[in-house]
Amino acid sequence: MLEIKNLHAKVEGEDIEILKGVNLKVNAGEIHAIMGPNGSGKSTLSKVVSGHPEYEVTDGEILFEGEDITEMDADERAHLGLFLAFQYPVEVPGITNKTLLREAYNTIARANDREELDPLEFEDYLVSKLDVIEMKDEFLNRSINTGFSGGEKKKNEIFQMAVLDPKLSFLDETDSGLDIDALKIVSDGVNKIANDEKAIVLITHYQRLLNYIKPDFVHVMMNGKIIKSGDIALAEELEANGYDQLQKELMLNGEAQ
Amino acid sequence: MSEETKALESMIGEEYKYGFTTDVEYEEFPKGINEDIIRELSARKEEPEWMLEFRLKSYRAWREMEEPDWFNATYKKPDFENLLYYSAPKKKPKLDSMDEVDPKIRETYEKLGIPLEEQKMLSGVAVDAVFDSVSVFTSFKEKLAEAGVIFCSISEAIREYPELVKKYIGSVVPARDNFYAALNSAVFSDGSFCFIPKNTKCPMELSTYFRINNMESGQFERTLIVAEEGASVSYLEGCTAPMYDENQLHAAVVELVALDDADIKYSTIQNWYSGDEEGKGGIYNFVTKRGICKGKNSKISWTQLETGSAVTLKYPSVILQGDNSIGEFYSVAVTTKKQQADTGTKMIHLGKNTRSTIISKGISAGQSNNSYRGEVKVGKNAKGAKNYSVCDSMLIGQECGAHTFPYISSENASSSVEHEATTSRVGEEQIFYLMQRGISEQDAISMIINGFVKDVLKELPLEFAVEANKLLDVKLEGSVG
Ligand SMILES: Nc1ncnc2c1ncn2[C@@H]1O[C@H](COP(=O)(O)OP(=O)(O)OP(=O)(O)O)[C@@H](O)[C@H]1O
Ligand SMILES: [Mg+2]
Numbered sequence: 001m002l003e004i005k006n007l008h009a010k011v012e013g014e015d016i017e018i019l020k021g022v023n024l025k026v027n028a029g030e031i032h033a034i035m036g037p038n039g040s041g042k043s044t045l046s047k048v049v050s051g052h053p054e055y056e057v058t059d060g061e062i063l064f065e066g067e068d069i070t071e072m073d074a075d076e077r078a079h080l081g082l083f084l085a086f087q088y089p090v091e092v093p094g095i096t097n098k099t100l101l102r103e104a105y106n107t108i109a110r111a112n113d114r115e116e117l118d119p120l121e122f123e124d125y126l127v128s129k130l131d132v133i134e135m136k137d138e139f140l141n142r143s144i145n146t147g148f149s150g151g152e153k154k155k156n157e158i159f160q161m162a163v164l165d166p167k168l169s170f171l172d173e174t175d176s177g178l179d180i181d182a183l184k185i186v187s188d189g190v191n192k193i194a195n196d197e198k199a200i201v202l203i204t205h206y207q208r209l210l211n212y213i214k215p216d217f218v219h220v221m222m223n224g225k226i227i228k229s230g231d232i233a234l235a236e237e238l239e240a241n242g243y244d245q246l247q248k249e250l251m252l253n254g255e256a257q
Numbered sequence: 258m259s260e261e262t263k264a265l266e267s268m269i270g271e272e273y274k275y276g277f278t279t280d281v282e283y284e285e286f287p288k289g290i291n292e293d294i295i296r297e298l299s300a301r302k303e304e305p306e307w308m309l310e311f312r313l314k315s316y317r318a319w320r321e322m323e324e325p326d327w328f329n330a331t332y333k334k335p336d337f338e339n340l341l342y343y344s345a346p347k348k349k350p351k352l353d354s355m356d357e358v359d360p361k362i363r364e365t366y367e368k369l370g371i372p373l374e375e376q377k378m379l380s381g382v383a384v385d386a387v388f389d390s391v392s393v394f395t396s397f398k399e400k401l402a403e404a405g406v407i408f409c410s411i412s413e414a415i416r417e418y419p420e421l422v423k424k425y426i427g428s429v430v431p432a433r434d435n436f437y438a439a440l441n442s443a444v445f446s447d448g449s450f451c452f453i454p455k456n457t458k459c460p461m462e463l464s465t466y467f468r469i470n471n472m473e474s475g476q477f478e479r480t481l482i483v484a485e486e487g488a489s490v491s492y493l494e495g496c497t498a499p500m501y502d503e504n505q506l507h508a509a510v511v512e513l514v515a516l517d518d519a520d521i522k523y524s525t526i527q528n529w530y531s532g533d534e535e536g537k538g539g540i541y542n543f544v545t546k547r548g549i550c551k552g553k554n555s556k557i558s559w560t561q562l563e564t565g566s567a568v569t570l571k572y573p574s575v576i577l578q579g580d581n582s583i584g585e586f587y588s589v590a591v592t593t594k595k596q597q598a599d600t601g602t603k604m605i606h607l608g609k610n611t612r613s614t615i616i617s618k619g620i621s622a623g624q625s626n627n628s629y630r631g632e633v634k635v636g637k638n639a640k641g642a643k644n645y646s647v648c649d650s651m652l653i654g655q656e657c658g659a660h661t662f663p664y665i666s667s668e669n670a671s672s673s674v675e676h677e678a679t680t681s682r683v684g685e686e687q688i689f690y691l692m693q694r695g696i697s698e699q700d701a702i703s704m705i706i707n708g709f710v711k712d713v714l715k716e717l718p719l720e721f722a723v724e725a726n727k728l729l730d731v732k733l734e735g736s737v738g
Contacts, residue, residue: 050693054685078695090690094708103704104694111695143708164694 006060020224036221079111081167085157133189187212315432315442344474414450429512448478453488484519517552529565536595539567546573550582574603577611592625606642621657635667
């Protein structure tokens with residue numbers, strides 16, 4: 001579904017290279033987890049894949065279902081079925097969640113020659129999705145993320161994901177800021193959404209999340225690169241020993257500079 | 258500057274669509290101002306003696322006054338000796354029916370989307386059309402008269418209802434109030450007059466469309482609205498002007514008087530020509546607007562959408578004299594290119610339990626400069642007075658400026674004054690967030706701006722909210738670069 005080949009990216013107009021050759025392949029039905037220390041480039045990777053204009057790809061390519069999307073605008077990538085749950089969801093005062101979601105849903109539907117939903121149909125559809133993460137309906141009529149608590153913002157991202165029903169979702173630290181109960185509810189929601197035709201990439205610092213959402217692959221990112229991939233055992237090892245230890249091992253093996 | 262910001266700027270800086278000129282024959286006075294010109298003006302309008310006296314006194318006061326420069330704007334001062342103080346299309350001055358309006362002028366209003374034929378108008382809106390110095394047409398007069406409402410040009414009111422005009426004109430904005438008010442009081446050419454008698458709800462929205470066509474004329478219109486005890490009215494003012502390289506002066510005075518339990522809602526959609534990319538040309542919009550809540554439980558509400566003019570200096574204010582009276586100010590000011598706006602409000606609390614609300618939203622783009630200046634004053638008898646102010650600025654790009662100057666003074670300890678201010682940059686993060694959800698860049702920008710101004714635009718009368726949205730969209734329209 002997604003294939004990232006030797007991806008290099010820097011901040012537009014500046015000489016700061018952040019991604020230094022990322023390779024990653026994600027197939028339909030898979031769940032991947034990316035872990036890595038602060039500032040290693042995890043969020044940047046998710047933004048570059050979804051087309052953030054602040055970054056420029058200097059080398060490599062991003063393929064989505066075989067199509068090169070490296071130069072596509074963010075909205076076109078969304079139309080193809082790419083979704084990003086933000087680490088820091090943005091507040092947009094004056095526009096309700098409902099308005100955003102109806103616009104977004106219908107724009108995506110139009111782009112894919114699917115039928116649009118009229119306001120009444122959409123309302124029903126929207127309400128049917130509230131259950132996925134036990135969201136209160138009052139959030140539908142509130143301005144996007146405006147005045148939401150940290151945890152509510154994160155929940156709202158997953159709600160949007162449930163409504164827009166994307167093929168591939170990046171969840172950037174969705175677990176950070178959620179209380180213990182909310183973490184469980186949100187994880188259950190993500191598990192309900194996941195199926196054989198979809199793929200999910202979780203970015204997280206905590207193995208705890210991976211107890212709820214079981215990844216098929218775990219990757220470690222450091223200094224703009226994926227330096228090691230494995231299964232859930234890798235996450236457990238990190239939890240026990242930390243990144244330092246891993247880096248030392250890799251250096252001994254001559255795998256990292 | 259990133260691609261996003263550039264796209265934003267080009268969208269915001271959409272070309273002015275009302276910049277055409279109308280080729281009509283003018284009857285005008287020689288340029289410059291002196292007592293003879295004023296006498297001639299007054300005579301031409303068949304004014305009574307007291308009106309001429311009012312003008313002359315104002316003129317003499319003006320001569321003694323200094324042109325102010327305390328605001329946050331720089332511009333070439335108008336040359337008062339080089340202005341035309343009277344410029345009227347050569348046609349019958351008194352018009353009884355639509356057919357007598359010069360077809361070219363009629364066409365002008367059609368082009369502006371304001372057809373003057375009553376059957377084509379928005380139902381429920383009466384229009385007074387002011388073209389350069391004179392009112393060319395007022396619609397629905399008879400229907401209003403049935404309700405006892407007087408709605409006509411101020412010139413006509415001075416002739417037909419001299420007692421009413423004499424009682425109220427200059428009572429809220431005295432001639433000596435400020436430099437431009439004094440000038441206006443001396444040379445005002447036309448404007449609208451509305452009188453809503455006791456216990457009458459005006460049966461329709463009233464509106465005036467101002468158009469400056471003549472390149473060298475100043476426009477000095479005068480509006481006076483009086484709502485007697487228990488009366489209510491909603492009034493809207495719209496303005497456009499052609500594009501000229503020279504600056505044109507527009508120095509209006511608007512006075513509102515609300516007696517006991519009366520309610521006046523005054524809305525403005527200001528879209529004067531704002532000058533070109535280099536800041537050449539455009540209107541100087543130096544306007545004094547003030548209302549007085551004279552009676553108890555009365556209410557005055559100003560709502561404005563300011564998108565035009567090269568320089569705007571304007572502070573619609575409310576004097577809250579009656580106990581329990583309410584003053585409101587809702588404003589959206591958009592500046593682009595090299596526009597400069599210094600606008601805000603004054604709320605003067607004199608009566609007990611008076612309340613005021615100020616919601617100001619500034620959007621600045623290009624190299625423009627947008628300042629909010631607000632004064633809240635609580636007098637010593639204003640027990641329990643309350644004010645709430647919110648003042649938000651949004652910046653688009655790196656070269657524009659937004660400033661907030663709140664002045665608060667209270668002489669009564671039982672009053673409460675609350676001021677909040679925020680400044681945000683139209684976030685590329687916001688745009689990206691919406692685009693990530695599948696929304697196009699252009700729609701994302703327009704959603705963000707509409708969201709920002711929503712609290713103000715919802716205060717506009719329904720008939721005009723549509724128009725306001727259209728105007729904002731026109732300002733935002735354009736290709737994504
Ligand atoms: N627009 C930018 N300008 C300058 N530096 C940037 C920019 N965006 C990202 N960076 C830098 O790139 C590096 C990677 O940032 P990124 O947000 O991708 O890290 P992360 O792995 O998500 O970290 P965390 O776990 O703390 O969320 C950081 O050093 C960050 O400061
Ligand atoms: Mg991050």
